[in-house]
Amino acid sequence: MPSAVENVSKYLERIEKDKTNSFIEINKDAIRDAKAVDKKPKKGKLAGLAIAIKSNINVRGLHATCASKTLESYVAGYDATVIERIKREDGVIIGMTNMDEFACGSSGETSAFGHTENPAAKGRIPGGSSSGSATSIAANLCDISLGSDTGGSIRNPASHCGVVGFKPTYGLVPRYGLIDLAMSLDQIGPFARDVKGAATMLEVISGFNVKEGTTLKANNGYAKNLNPDISGYKIGVVEEFERLTDHKITKEIDKSIKKLENKGAEIVEVSLPNLEAGLPTYYLTVFVEFFSATRKFDGRRYGKKIEDVCGREVLRRILLGKYISQKEFTGKYYKKALQFRSLIKAEVLEALKDVDVIAGPTVPKLPHKLGGEIKDPLVMYAYDVLTVPANLAGIPAGVIKAGEVEGVPVGLQIQGKPLGEQKILNVMQAFEGAAK
Amino acid sequence: MKTIIGFEIHEQINTPTKLFCDCPTTYREVEPNTNICEVCTGMPGSKPFPVNQYAIDAAIEIAMMLNCEIIKDPVYIQRKHYNYPDLPSGYQRTSLPIGKNGNLLGVGIWEVHLEEDPGKYDPVTGKVDYNRSGVPLVEIVTAPEIYSAKDGRNFMRELVKVLSYTGKVRTEGGTMRMDTNISLEGGRRVEIKNINSIRGAYKALNFEITRQKNLMKRGKSVKQETRAFLESQMITKAMRAKEEADDYRYIPDPDIPPLLVFDEKIESIRAIMQEAPHLKEERFAHDYGVKADDANILASELELANAFEKIAKEVDPKFAANWIRDELKRVLLYNKKTFKESGIRHKHIVGLLKMMQRGEITAKTGQKVIEIMGEKPGDPQKIVEELGMGKITKNDVLETAVDEAIKENKKAANEYLGGKGEALNFVVGAVMRKTKGRADPATILKMLKERLEK
Incomplete structure (x- = not known):
C-alpha cells in the first residue's frame, strides 16, 4: 500500500501532464491533506484515496463553479454532506472536475472552461454532464470521483468513457451541498474503475441526513456485502429498448446479457410501453425546477446574473422553465409532467416487480465526434431516453463497460428496485468477473 | 355606502429556531447577519432542513383556535418566486393552507398557513440583513366580511387576544404585519400593505374609506390597486396597479416532502389547547354571574382569566370581578404591564380582597396597596403592616x-x-x-x- 502522500502525488503528476481537461481546479492543499491522513493511527475506508469532485458539489475552500461564468468566482464556504463523509473516511479531495454548465447537457461540450476530451475514444465527446468525473477515472487521474445524475449525467459519461458509474435511489445519498439542476431528480453518485470502488464510495456517502427533508434511512455495507454469485437472479430485458437503440450497441448489450445468463441468471422479458414519454416528462420537470433553482443567481451575491453570462443550453432551459411555469399554464405542463411521472414510475416498478434487476443499454447512440455539436435540442435530448426513467422513478441504476463498438466503449445499464443497490452491484460485479 | 374589508395578518411564531434551519430567531437583539447559515442565506447547494415542528404545531393550534378545519391531505410547501433583494433564493417558501373555513366574531377565516420571513433590505444603504430570513410566520387570511373600520379594529383586537392565548406568537411589539383589502359599494378593491399595528389598521381604513368616498363623490372611479400605508403620516399611497400583478410561478418545493397532519396530532393539540377568549367570556358570565363587560376584561389576558378563576374559588366572584376591572386593571394600565408581566399572584389578590371584606382595611387603602403591588408585587398583609395602613377604628x-x-x-x-x-x-x-x-x-x-x- 502506498502512503496517501505517494498516492496523491502520483495523481497530481499525472493531472499536470493530462490533456483531457478533466479538472477545473486542483486542490492546492491535497498533499497537506494526504499528510494528515498518513499521520492518523487509525484510518478510514477511503484512506489516502484521491477523490475528484464534480464542480457542482460544495467543497469548502474550492470553487463550485458549475462550469459556468455565473459562479466562476464562487468559493464554497461549507462542505456538502457527502464531502464531510468522504473526509471522515480519510479520502483526499484532489480537485474539482469539468462538467456541462450547471449539469445541463450530456456531451461535456457546454462548459465555460472548455470541453472535456474522452480518453477512451479519441475525438469523441466524453458524455455528460459529469464529464470530468468520468474522464478523470478513464484517464487514471484519481481513484474515485463523484458526479451527479439528474437524467443520466453519471451513467451517460460512464458509458461513453468505459468506466463504472452509479446513480443511487433518490434520497439514499444526501444532496445537501449539491447545486441544483432539478431537485426532485438530482442524485450524487460515484465513478470508479471497478465495482468495488464504486460500492465503497456508495457505502461512505449514503444514508440519512438529519439536515435534509428528502433523505432515506438506509445504508448497507455495499462493498462488504458484494457477492458476485447471481445464480437464481431474475434479470429483466425490456423489449422497447431495441427499437430505440443503435443495433450495433444492442448487439454488444445482448452479448453482455448472455454472459450474465451464463453466470446462472434467468432472463425474463418485461415491457415499458411509455418509455418514450419519459423524455418530455423529464424535460418539463427539469425546465421548471431549474428555473426556480437559478433565481438566486440574480447578480446580487455571486457576481453575475445567470441570464447575462450563461451558455445557450442553460439559457434555453431557464427561458423554457419561466415560460411554462406561468400562471396561465398551471396544470398544462408542470402539473401534467408530475402526473405523467407517477404513471412512468408505476410502470417501471411494475416491470421490476417480478425481476431482481433490468439490464440494457445506457445511451441509444454512440457519442458524437467533438466539434460536431448537435444543434437540434430534440435530437440531443433523445440521447437521454434510456437513462431518464430511473430518475423519474427514483430507482438506482449502475453502468459498467459492456464492450466496444468501433473502438468506442458502450455501457451496460443495470437498474433495480428502490434501495436495491446491493443486487445491482452484485450483478455488476458478476459481469466484471465474466468480462475479465 | 357599504364597505367591505378583509385582512391578511402575519405574526411571527415564538420558536427559538428558524423554519428551515437551526439558526436562532433573535434577529433584533444581535448584529446584522450573525444569525445566519447557508440555508437561510440560500447559498448554492444548501437545502432546507425538515420543517420546524414547533412552528407546524403552532400553526395547527392557531387554526384550531380560529375554528378552522385542519387539512388532512398532504400540505405542500410552495415556492413563491419574486425578485427582491431581501429574498436570498429568489423565492419565498409558503405552505398551502394548514387550516381552512374557520371563523372569529362572525368573520370567516379563509385560511391559516405557514411561511418564512424574508431578510431586511435597507434601500438607503443597499444592505440586506438576513437575520430575519427564515423566521417562521403564521399567516391568517379572513373573508371580506368586516363592514367598518371600527369592526375591523374590534376583530383585530379579538384576533390578537386569541393569538396571545395560544402563547405561540411573539408578543413584543412590531412583529405583526398586516395587509387589508377594502372596497366600497360601486368601487374596485384596493389592497393596503405595510400596516404594523391595530391602530395603524384603523387609521388606514378610515383614511381609505374617506379617500374612496371623495373620489366617488367627484364622479371618479376607484382603481383596483395596491397602496402602502405610511405610518408617519397616517395616509395611504399608491404602490402599483393591480393589473400588472406579479406571476409568482408557484411550484411545490421539491426539497420538502408535504406535511401530513394526523388525527393523533390534532387530538394532542386539542388536549392542551386553551379555551378561546370569547367562549371564556360566555362561561364567566354564565358560571360566575359576572357582567358581560367585566367578563370581557377578565378574559382580555389568559393569565388574568386563569387568576380570576382561582380567586373566584375563595372570594365572591362578582366582588372580585368588579374590583379587578376597576382597580387591578387601572394599576396595570398605569404601569403599562400585562397581568403576567406585573408579577402579581392570584393569592395576593385573594389576600387583599379578604382583608377588605373582613374590614381590616378600607377600600381606599386597598387601592393604595394594589398600587404598591403594581410596582413591587408582594404579600398585601405585609405591605399593610410595614406601612402601618391597618384600619383605624375608634381610638x-x-x-x-x-x-x-x-x-x-x-x-x-x-x-x-x-x-x-x-x-x-x-x-x-x-x-x-x-x-x-x-x-x-x-x-x-x-x-x-x-x-x-x-
Missing part, C-alpha cells in the same frame, strides 16, 4: 382627627347643623385626609354626627 387618633376637622371646618359644620346634610361630606373628607384613608368613611360619618348633634 384616640380617630377622635382627635374628628375634633380637629370640626374645628378647622366650622363653616361646613354649621351648615350641616343648619339643615344642609351634604355639607358634612366635606368634613368627612377632611378626616379621611388626616387619617390617610385608613379610617372607614361610615365610621367617621357616625362619629361626626354624634359629636355635632350632642
Whole structure:
C-alpha cells in the first residue's frame, strides 16, 4: 500500500501532464491533506484515496463553479454532506472536475472552461454532464470521483468513457451541498474503475441526513456485502429498448446479457410501453425546477446574473422553465409532467416487480465526434431516453463497460428496485468477473 | 355606502429556531447577519432542513383556535418566486393552507398557513440583513366580511387576544404585519400593505374609506390597486396597479416532502389547547354571574382569566370581578404591564380582597396597596403592616382627627347643623385626609354626627 502522500502525488503528476481537461481546479492543499491522513493511527475506508469532485458539489475552500461564468468566482464556504463523509473516511479531495454548465447537457461540450476530451475514444465527446468525473477515472487521474445524475449525467459519461458509474435511489445519498439542476431528480453518485470502488464510495456517502427533508434511512455495507454469485437472479430485458437503440450497441448489450445468463441468471422479458414519454416528462420537470433553482443567481451575491453570462443550453432551459411555469399554464405542463411521472414510475416498478434487476443499454447512440455539436435540442435530448426513467422513478441504476463498438466503449445499464443497490452491484460485479 | 374589508395578518411564531434551519430567531437583539447559515442565506447547494415542528404545531393550534378545519391531505410547501433583494433564493417558501373555513366574531377565516420571513433590505444603504430570513410566520387570511373600520379594529383586537392565548406568537411589539383589502359599494378593491399595528389598521381604513368616498363623490372611479400605508403620516399611497400583478410561478418545493397532519396530532393539540377568549367570556358570565363587560376584561389576558378563576374559588366572584376591572386593571394600565408581566399572584389578590371584606382595611387603602403591588408585587398583609395602613377604628387618633376637622371646618359644620346634610361630606373628607384613608368613611360619618348633634 502506498502512503496517501505517494498516492496523491502520483495523481497530481499525472493531472499536470493530462490533456483531457478533466479538472477545473486542483486542490492546492491535497498533499497537506494526504499528510494528515498518513499521520492518523487509525484510518478510514477511503484512506489516502484521491477523490475528484464534480464542480457542482460544495467543497469548502474550492470553487463550485458549475462550469459556468455565473459562479466562476464562487468559493464554497461549507462542505456538502457527502464531502464531510468522504473526509471522515480519510479520502483526499484532489480537485474539482469539468462538467456541462450547471449539469445541463450530456456531451461535456457546454462548459465555460472548455470541453472535456474522452480518453477512451479519441475525438469523441466524453458524455455528460459529469464529464470530468468520468474522464478523470478513464484517464487514471484519481481513484474515485463523484458526479451527479439528474437524467443520466453519471451513467451517460460512464458509458461513453468505459468506466463504472452509479446513480443511487433518490434520497439514499444526501444532496445537501449539491447545486441544483432539478431537485426532485438530482442524485450524487460515484465513478470508479471497478465495482468495488464504486460500492465503497456508495457505502461512505449514503444514508440519512438529519439536515435534509428528502433523505432515506438506509445504508448497507455495499462493498462488504458484494457477492458476485447471481445464480437464481431474475434479470429483466425490456423489449422497447431495441427499437430505440443503435443495433450495433444492442448487439454488444445482448452479448453482455448472455454472459450474465451464463453466470446462472434467468432472463425474463418485461415491457415499458411509455418509455418514450419519459423524455418530455423529464424535460418539463427539469425546465421548471431549474428555473426556480437559478433565481438566486440574480447578480446580487455571486457576481453575475445567470441570464447575462450563461451558455445557450442553460439559457434555453431557464427561458423554457419561466415560460411554462406561468400562471396561465398551471396544470398544462408542470402539473401534467408530475402526473405523467407517477404513471412512468408505476410502470417501471411494475416491470421490476417480478425481476431482481433490468439490464440494457445506457445511451441509444454512440457519442458524437467533438466539434460536431448537435444543434437540434430534440435530437440531443433523445440521447437521454434510456437513462431518464430511473430518475423519474427514483430507482438506482449502475453502468459498467459492456464492450466496444468501433473502438468506442458502450455501457451496460443495470437498474433495480428502490434501495436495491446491493443486487445491482452484485450483478455488476458478476459481469466484471465474466468480462475479465 | 357599504364597505367591505378583509385582512391578511402575519405574526411571527415564538420558536427559538428558524423554519428551515437551526439558526436562532433573535434577529433584533444581535448584529446584522450573525444569525445566519447557508440555508437561510440560500447559498448554492444548501437545502432546507425538515420543517420546524414547533412552528407546524403552532400553526395547527392557531387554526384550531380560529375554528378552522385542519387539512388532512398532504400540505405542500410552495415556492413563491419574486425578485427582491431581501429574498436570498429568489423565492419565498409558503405552505398551502394548514387550516381552512374557520371563523372569529362572525368573520370567516379563509385560511391559516405557514411561511418564512424574508431578510431586511435597507434601500438607503443597499444592505440586506438576513437575520430575519427564515423566521417562521403564521399567516391568517379572513373573508371580506368586516363592514367598518371600527369592526375591523374590534376583530383585530379579538384576533390578537386569541393569538396571545395560544402563547405561540411573539408578543413584543412590531412583529405583526398586516395587509387589508377594502372596497366600497360601486368601487374596485384596493389592497393596503405595510400596516404594523391595530391602530395603524384603523387609521388606514378610515383614511381609505374617506379617500374612496371623495373620489366617488367627484364622479371618479376607484382603481383596483395596491397602496402602502405610511405610518408617519397616517395616509395611504399608491404602490402599483393591480393589473400588472406579479406571476409568482408557484411550484411545490421539491426539497420538502408535504406535511401530513394526523388525527393523533390534532387530538394532542386539542388536549392542551386553551379555551378561546370569547367562549371564556360566555362561561364567566354564565358560571360566575359576572357582567358581560367585566367578563370581557377578565378574559382580555389568559393569565388574568386563569387568576380570576382561582380567586373566584375563595372570594365572591362578582366582588372580585368588579374590583379587578376597576382597580387591578387601572394599576396595570398605569404601569403599562400585562397581568403576567406585573408579577402579581392570584393569592395576593385573594389576600387583599379578604382583608377588605373582613374590614381590616378600607377600600381606599386597598387601592393604595394594589398600587404598591403594581410596582413591587408582594404579600398585601405585609405591605399593610410595614406601612402601618391597618384600619383605624375608634381610638384616640380617630377622635382627635374628628375634633380637629370640626374645628378647622366650622363653616361646613354649621351648615350641616343648619339643615344642609351634604355639607358634612366635606368634613368627612377632611378626616379621611388626616387619617390617610385608613379610617372607614361610615365610621367617621357616625362619629361626626354624634359629636355635632350632642
